[in-house]
Amino acid sequence: MRRLAWEVIGVIDTGGDRAEWTFPAEPRAVRHARTAVRTRLREWDLDSLADLTALLVSELVTNALRHATGPIGVCLVRPAGLGDVLLVEVSDPIPDPPRERAPRPEDESGRGLQLVANSSRRWGTRPGEAGKTVWFELAVPG
Numbered sequence: 001m002r003r004l005a006w007e008v009i010g011v012i013d014t015g016g017d018r019a020e021w022t023f024p025a026e027p028r029a030v031r032h033a034r035t036a037v038r039t040r041l042r043e044w045d046l047d048s049l050a051d052l053t054a055l056l057v058s059e060l061v062t063n064a065l066r067h068a069t070g071p072i073g074v075c076l077v078r079p080a081g082l083g084d085v086l087l088v089e090v091s092d093p094i095p096d097p098p099r100e101r102a103p104r105p106e107d108e109s110g111r112g113l114q115l116v117a118n119s120s121r122r123w124g125t126r127p128g129e130a131g132k133t134v135w136f137e138l139a140v141p142g
Helices: 028-043 047-067 112-119
Strands: 010-013 018-023 072-077 085-092 122-128 131-139
Touching: 018 028, 028 047, 028 072, 047 072, 047 085, 047 112, 047 131, 112 131
Parallel strands: none
Antiparallel strands: 010 018, 018 072, 072 085, 085 131, 122 131
8 A cells, every 4th residue: 555645544455446535533634634635636637527526525624623523534426327426525523414504605614515506406414324425416517
């Protein structure tokens, strides 16, 4: 296994059509998650999705950092039989689902979930064994 240039608690799987990482709940996790996502999408020849995916992952990891004290998981999946979809998941140990807000123009935060909702094909949340997962789907260009 090659060494990573950023701190990762664990790399569960980085082969085939799935890549999964666990990052410590600290501010640099946002940058490390963006880098991991961009690298994997480049390896999958999905450069056209790299900017948007990295932005949305940044928003969700930032959200997780504001509320979680435990590790943050990031997962990319190209589901078998659905070649036109990229599934992205961000997990944290807090069971409460995120809430969409209606930020005022002068607010400096609160737009992350709106950005995910407006930029993805579908999105949602689901409870996990220890926390929750926020997921979104992006259309893979044909």
